[in-house]
Amino acid sequence: MRELQVGLNQTQKVRLQSALRQLEELSSRVSNSSTASVTVADTIPVNLEDGVLKGHGTTEHNGEVVATLCGVVERVNKLVYVRTLRARYKPEIGDIIVGRVIEVAPKRWRLEINFSQDAVLMLSSMNLPDGIQRRRTAVDELNMRSIFEENNVICAEVRGFQHDGSLHLQARSQKYGKLERGQLLTVPPYLVKRRKQHFHYLEQYGVDLILGCNGFIWVGEHIEANEDEMMIDNKSEETGKPDLKFTALEMQEKAFTPFVTRRNICLIANAVRVLSVLGFNLSLEVIIDTVEASSSLNLDIKDMLGAEFCVLTAEREVKRRITLIKKKC
Amino acid sequence: MEFVSPEGLRLDGRRPMEMRQIRAEIGAVSSADGSAVFEMGNTKVIAAVYGPREVQNRGQQLNDQALVRCEYSMANFSVGDRARRPKGDRRSIEISLVIRQTMEACILTHLMPRSQIDIFVQVLQADGGTRSACINAATLALADAGIPMRDLVTSCSAGYLNSTPLLDLNYVEDSAGGPDVTVGILPKLDKVTLLQMDAKLPKETFEDVMELAIQGCKAVAQYIREVSTQNFIFLASVSQLSVIRNLSMLHISYLLAQTNEWSI
Numbered sequence: 001m002r003e004l005q006v007g008l009n010q011t012q013k014v015r016l017q018s019a020l021r022q023l024e025e026l027s028s029r030v031s032n033s034s035t036a037s038v039t040v041a042d043t044i045p046v047n048l049e050d051g052v053l054k055g056h057g058t059t060e061h062n063g064e065v066v067a068t069l070c071g072v073v074e075r076v077n078k079l080v081y082v083r084t085l086r087a088r089y090k091p092e093i094g095d096i097i098v099g100r101v102i103e104v105a106p107k108r109w110r111l112e113i114n115f116s117q118d119a120v121l122m123l124s125s126m127n128l129p130d131g132i133q134r135r136r137t138a139v140d141e142l143n144m145r146s147i148f149e150e151n152n153v154i155c156a157e158v159r160g161f162q163h164d165g166s167l168h169l170q171a172r173s174q175k176y177g178k179l180e181r182g183q184l185l186t187v188p189p190y191l192v193k194r195r196k197q198h199f200h201y202l203e204q205y206g207v208d209l210i211l212g213c214n215g216f217i218w219v220g221e222h223i224e225a226n227e228d229e230m231m232i233d234n235k236s237e238e239t240g241k242p243d244l245k246f247t248a249l250e251m252q253e254k255a256f257t258p259f260v261t262r263r264n265i266c267l268i269a270n271a272v273r274v275l276s277v278l279g280f281n282l283s284l285e286v287i288i289d290t291v292e293a294s295s296s297l298n299l300d301i302k303d304m305l306g307a308e309f310c311v312l313t314a315e316r317e318v319k320r321r322i323t324l325i326k327k328k329c
Numbered sequence: 330m331e332f333v334s335p336e337g338l339r340l341d342g343r344r345p346m347e348m349r350q351i352r353a354e355i356g357a358v359s360s361a362d363g364s365a366v367f368e369m370g371n372t373k374v375i376a377a378v379y380g381p382r383e384v385q386n387r388g389q390q391l392n393d394q395a396l397v398r399c400e401y402s403m404a405n406f407s408v409g410d411r412a413r414r415p416k417g418d419r420r421s422i423e424i425s426l427v428i429r430q431t432m433e434a435c436i437l438t439h440l441m442p443r444s445q446i447d448i449f450v451q452v453l454q455a456d457g458g459t460r461s462a463c464i465n466a467a468t469l470a471l472a473d474a475g476i477p478m479r480d481l482v483t484s485c486s487a488g489y490l491n492s493t494p495l496l497d498l499n500y501v502e503d504s505a506g507g508p509d510v511t512v513g514i515l516p517k518l519d520k521v522t523l524l525q526m527d528a529k530l531p532k533e534t535f536e537d538v539m540e541l542a543i544q545g546c547k548a549v550a551q552y553i554r555e556v557s558t559q560n561f562i563f564l565a566s567v568s569q570l571s572v573i574r575n576l577s578m579l580h581i582s583y584l585l586a587q588t589n590e591w592s593i
Contacts, residue, residue, distance in 0.1 A: 020567060027566035037565065039558045040472055041480040041517035057477060059437075061518065068437060068477040070561045085564050087475025088362060088381060116381035116395075116444040165442060191568060279567045 008307045019314040026321055038067040038082060046080055055081025089114045089189040089214035091167055095158040096198040098184065098212035099169075101148050107141055109148055111156075111169065114189060114214045119167045121156055126171040153179045153218065155210055175199060181257050182208070182220020183269045187276035189215035193283065200284050205264040205291075211282060219269045221257050263301065267291055270304040274313050289316070332490040332502055340501055341370075348485070348497045348545055351552055353465070355473045355560040363474025367466035370499060371456035376466035378474040381444035389445075394438035396445040399429035401463060403452040427523065428463055431484070431513045434522045435468075437477040446476060457503040458486050460511050464523070465549055472557045481553055482522055484513035485545030487538045489530060494538045496545050510535070512542040516550040 008016060038044060044065045046052045054060065057069040058080060067073075071084035091097070091113075099111035099119060110118040123136050123144060148154060155177065159170040171177055192211050200209040201222055210218040271290040275282055290313055294304050303309060333339055343349070349370030358364035361377035368374075384390040401424045405411055414421075432448060448470070450463040461484035468481050488498045490507045503509055508530045513523030521543075530538065 020563075024563065024566040037558065037561055039481070039554050039561070040478050041515075059479070066517070068479065069475060070472050070557050071475075072565065084475040085561065085568070086363065086473055112383075116383075116441050118383045279564055281568050 008311070012307050012311045016311045016314055019311070019318050022318045023314075023321070026318075026325075036073045037071065038073055039070050040068060042067045044073055044080060044082075051078055053079040055079050057082030057084065085190040086188055087190075088116055091115060091119075091158045091214070092194070093158055093160045095194065095213040096155065096210070097158060097169070097214045098153060098155050098179070098210055098216035098218050099214070100184070100216075101150055101152045101154060104144055104148070104150060107136075107144075109144070109154075111154060113167075114186070114216065115167060117165075117167060119158075119169050121154070121169040121171065125159060125168065126156075126176070127173065148178060153184050155179055155212070155218065158213075179210070179218050179220055182218055182265055185217040185219065185269055185272050185276070187215045187217060187272065187282065188279075189213065191215065191276055191279070191282045192217070193281060195283075197284075202264075202268070202288070205268065206261050207264050207268055209268060209284070209287070211284075217272055217282070219265050219272065221261050221265065266301045267294070267304070270294075270301055274304060274310055278310065278314055278317075280313075280317055286317075286320075289320070330505065332495070332505060333493050339495065341499060345493050345495050346541065346544075348548060349499070351549060353469055353553060353556045355469055355556060361470070361474075363470045363472070363476070365466050365469035365473060367462050367469060369458055369462050369465075369497065371454055372452070372458055372462045372499075373454040374450060374452050374459065374462040374466045376448065376450045376463065376470040378446065378448050378467070378470040378476070380446035380474070381441040381476065382447075384443065384445045390443055393442055395436070395441040395443075397429055397433045397436060397438065397448070398445065399425045399432065399448040399450070399467075401425040401428060401450050401452075403455060403459075407452045407455045424460055424463070427460065427525070428467060431464055431482055431523045432467055432471065435478045435480055435482045435515060436471065437479060440477050446471075455500065457498050457500040458511075460525075461485050461497075461513075461549075464513055465553060469553055469557060473560070480515035480517045481550060481557070482513050482515055483546045483549040483553060484511060484523060485542050485549055486511040487542035487545065489534055489538050494534070494541045496541050508538070510538050510542050512539060512546060514543055514546045514550075516547055 044058065044067055046065050052065060054065055057067060057071060058065050059068055060066065065080060067082050069082045069084040071082040074081050074083050097113050099113040101109050102112050102118065103110040107123045109121045111121055113119045123141060128140065129147065156169040156171040157176065159168045162168055192213055192215055194213055198211050202209055206222050208220050208222045212218065268287065268291055271287050271294065272282060275286060275290060280286065293312065293316060294309060299309060333345060337344060339345065352368040354366045356364060357366045357375055358377040361379055363378040364376060366373065366375050381395055384396055389396055401421050402416065403414065403421065405413065428448065428450065436446065448467050450467055452459050464482060464484035468483065471478060472481060486498055486509060488495045488502060488507055488509045490502060490505055495502060498509060506528065508526060508528040511523065511525045512521060514521050
């Protein structure tokens, strides 16, 4: 936020500050009773007679429950824990994440996913491109680089922790796998909420948007489900020679992303950037809303990162939250 | 030289038991997991924390706790004479070690096994008491990075010149060669994690000087807690839409009454 404020002129600064103050007021009015925020070493008031389970972010000192993080106190029955915001990603089983391969090791890939350790994707816990269920052979192991190389961006699912504390991933579906022709954005993980749907296909833009739970966000060209591809392969095999030329052309076309799509990718990526700089939660509706706002203003894509649009986005968010509250009534 | 005038004022116009003005700001380095700027008068320090992340050197990996590393450096422009300093001189190695040990004592390292936490502190402006300022900045940065800690360590120095205990020495007082006591405490647990002294002091006087430094630490602690709470509330309120969504109806109607009058 601070590096952003440097680029603002005086009016914009005042507008942004007032917008943020309004947001603060809105949520402070709402959350005064339900959530209490604590700092490190603050005592958390609990009723010890009921029995208390101390969760993450708490310790005991002199018979009191004490916070070890800055965050909000959450209570679930007897469990008391502190939920923090600006921390590294904490994986939960079933999370959809986006990561970058940093090492190809025997039978496994190591991925950077913004966790305190590297995640591991075993060769055995992913579907091979041929789609056939079979044992992984030594040949497969040698060909691992043909699937993912170093620095590839991958989408996968959290499988769980092994006994030795390492984090394992899996990619057992067509929707997981290598991501190509797009942009990877990194935002603080607390801005991405766990939802039913993390894969989004924005039809009007021809763009795929993956909101990884670990704060890695993928904006890339839309890729049709692989089943069609396999159909085409089968067809060409049946008809034999004449289709070879056709497939070669098609391949060429595939390697090329149309200009419009590239523009749209940048458009959506910049919307995500603006929202994450301001520290707003990222959801599909908000992102689309921001994109539409920019196109209704006839802004250039590069101007979306400018000061004016940033302030406008903050002001729109204030309005949106107010209407949301009114609607609930 | 006279460090305390007959009127009881120090060279920079402070009283003997007065601290310099302190100011802290969270989130100065955007690429870091946590960062902070801390100022004590003219001393200005920036700290950035990376991690917990994968251990870079596998040989150093610890299976039961996190590895804490710290690097202290002084910017060339931080002092008056602008001398080119080698990166790993003895002074900065020593201070790195001191900061690392102090922070390690408060981080709950056993919660993050097989990972590494890097703390980088750089002095942007040096006017005495850089050691304490670095520790205070590092604490704030660690809290910002969401790393679990026993307590927020704070540090402050005190000295003894012209037979008067002085709180928070500046550069001129520091270079007078008198005793300089740097103390780091865990204010909530009431424990000392750092105690350093140059030169000698009689036992009775030492107690007074240390007590003064501890008072200084407590004052810093109060300010640091305030800053980190403020920062958290700001982040939460800006991002948290879910707080608004999970509302009881009663609450909303109250809220609406307020927003109505405020939108007019």
